[in-house]
Amino acid sequence: MAPQFLLAAALACSPTAPDTAARPATPDSLITRSTGLEPLDKKPWYRPRHIVLQTGGGIGMVAAGVGYSLGKDKNELDILLGYVPTKYAGSSLSIVTAKYTYSPFVLPLGERWQIRPLTVGGYLSYTHGTVNDEEKGQYAKGYYWFSTDTRVGPVLGSRLAYRRRTPAGQPRNVAFYYELSSNDLYILSYVQNRKALSVGDILTLSLGLKADF
Amino acid sequence: MNSWYSCGCVLALTSLVSCSLVEYSPNQTHLPATERGLTTQTLAHLQQMPRAAAGDTVRFVFVGDTQRFYDETEQFVASVNRQRAIDFVFVGGDISDFGLLREFRWVHQRLQQLRVPYLTVVGNHDLVGNGRAIYQSIYGPLNYSFRYGGTKFICLDTNGREYGFGAQVPDVPWLRQQLQDTAGSQRTVVLSHVPPTDEDFDPALVPPYTATLRGCSRLVFHLSGHVHRYTAGQPFHDGVTYLTTYSLAKHRYHIISLWGQRQFRLETVTYGPEA
Numbered sequence: 263m264a265p266q267f268l269l270a271a272a273l274a275c276s277p278t279a280p281d282t283a284a285r286p287a288t289p290d291s292l293i294t295r296s297t298g299l300e301p302l303d304k305k306p307w308y309r310p311r312h313i314v315l316q317t318g319g320g321i322g323m324v325a326a327g328v329g330y331s332l333g334k335d336k337n338e339l340d341i342l343l344g345y346v347p348t349k350y351a352g353s354s355l356s357i358v359t360a361k362y363t364y365s366p367f368v369l370p371l372g373e374r375w376q377i378r379p380l381t382v383g384g385y386l387s388y389t390h391g392t393v394n395d396e397e398k399g400q401y402a403k404g405y406y407w408f409s410t411d412t413r414v415g416p417v418l419g420s421r422l423a424y425r426r427r428t429p430a431g432q433p434r435n436v437a438f439y440y441e442l443s444s445n446d447l448y449i450l451s452y453v454q455n456r457k458a459l460s461v462g463d464i465l466t467l468s469l470g471l472k473a474d475f
Numbered sequence: 476m477n478s479w480y481s482c483g484c485v486l487a488l489t490s491l492v493s494c495s496l497v498e499y500s501p502n503q504t505h506l507p508a509t510e511r512g513l514t515t516q517t518l519a520h521l522q523q524m525p526r527a528a529a530g531d532t533v534r535f536v537f538v539g540d541t542q543r544f545y546d547e548t549e550q551f552v553a554s555v556n557r558q559r560a561i562d563f564v565f566v567g568g569d570i571s572d573f574g575l576l577r578e579f580r581w582v583h584q585r586l587q588q589l590r591v592p593y594l595t596v597v598g599n600h601d602l603v604g605n606g607r608a609i610y611q612s613i614y615g616p617l618n619y620s621f622r623y624g625g626t627k628f629i630c631l632d633t634n635g636r637e638y639g640f641g642a643q644v645p646d647v648p649w650l651r652q653q654l655q656d657t658a659g660s661q662r663t664v665v666l667s668h669v670p671p672t673d674e675d676f677d678p679a680l681v682p683p684y685t686a687t688l689r690g691c692s693r694l695v696f697h698l699s700g701h702v703h704r705y706t707a708g709q710p711f712h713d714g715v716t717y718l719t720t721y722s723l724a725k726h727r728y729h730i731i732s733l734w735g736q737r738q739f740r741l742e743t744v745t746y747g748p749e750a
Binding site: 317318319320321322323344346349350351352353355357389392393394397399400401406408410411413442445447448450451454455456457458459463464465466467468469 | 496497498499500501502503504505543544545546548549572573574575577578581585602603604605606607608609611612636637639
């Protein structure tokens with residue numbers, strides 16, 4: 263992103279129009295075609311880059327949210343809001359999740375497809391609406407040493423993306439992903455019971471879609 | 476179309492494993508139909524079984540908290556399966572540690588390897604998070620009773636702290652009614668997780684609870700877990716015996732035999748690597 267931007271800025275900045283760099287328009291796409299680089303797609307930093315829809319992974323029957331791409335799109339931070347209906351959980355659960363992933367390899371698969379074979383990361387989730395929601399003063403400090411509503415865990419997965427572009431030539435990929443994950447309490451249970459439990463016992467699977475916008 | 480092929484393979488694989496792996500929340504209650512309502516299933520099964528011991532004797536294994544002791548639970552099952560003349564196994568609550576569905580299933584997968592049926596009463600850790608709904612789904616009611624071999628067993632939720640106290644749990648009127656209904660039995664046993672001597676028992680309900688038990692002349696004793704060790708005595712100096720048993724971590728369990736009016740024998744079994 264940075265080199266393209268510098269190139270665009272250097273070419274777009276003329277002595278007579280010092281503010282054109284802030285309003286990239288047609289010249290950028292011209293540059294792109296001539297250099298073969300990705301088109302400049304400057305948006306405010308706070309604007310999310312993609313929307314996410316996921317099922318499973320312990321963060322909702324359905325979880326939806328938005329995400330940011332950082333560091334050449336290899337790092338992503340997704341914020342999701344998940345929901346589990348009473349029928350499946352005894353009470354209706356709302357789950358807020360922050361998930362950070364790193365996908366170091368991007369492999370092209372023909373012209374229209376792209377694979378990210380490895381995604382590693384972690385998540386932190388907070389569940390609201392459990393049956394026994396730990397009223398203030400219900401327990402002495404440290405009575406239960408663990409949190410009943412905050413979970414952390416690792417994530418490992420892969421992603422398959424379909425490469426789309428806007429009419430202006432900007433990339434708008436749509437990706438399908440799966441992730442295997444676990445959480446602090448499952449991992450602790452496994453570590454203390456290596457004979458009885460296997461890694462498979464503590465894994466959960468999530469399936470999801472990510473679409474750039 | 477190599478890419479389509481590999482993509483199809485990934486999708487097929489994922490859908491194959493997804494059924495058991497896709498978890499909406501660790502607090503979820505959703506279970507396969509065969510793992511729901513185990514208490515009712517077990518009691519029906521128990522009524523069909525001939526009694527293991529001779530005469531009017533009922534002989535059962537009593538053990539406490541299985542919470543997060545899966546290695547030990549496997550050793551426990553192996554040990555109990557080598558015992559003879561056991562009618563059933565009773566787990567005195569805290570089946571799970573974090574009140575999560577997978578924990579209940581991990582314990583059940585091991586306890587269902589027992590050659591005899593097993594029954595449970597709910598513990599305080601089983602009521603954490605959505606544990607109450609999970610326990611009700613996998614086992615059934617929090618308060619229940621059954622008759623077996625001339626004995627009435629009354630199992631009830633005494634985990635008052637999990638409800639913020641408030642004089643609701645244990646349900647003393649229900650207990651009184653159960654103690655009065657003596658049809659078809661000659662003696663009574665009460666089982667709960669938290670004993671009334673513990674600070675997690677609702678202090679406002681200790682006097683009515685112990686008075687209700689005192690009023691039952693057929694009561695053999697009151698059995699609990701929670702404290703993870705063996706204790707026995709009459710702490711309220713009223714002729715009512717209160718016993719507590721080991722947790723799975725202690726590699727010990729009790730075998731209790733009941734006969735006659737209020738006769739009983741308590742045996743302690745040590746198992747596992749240190750036995």
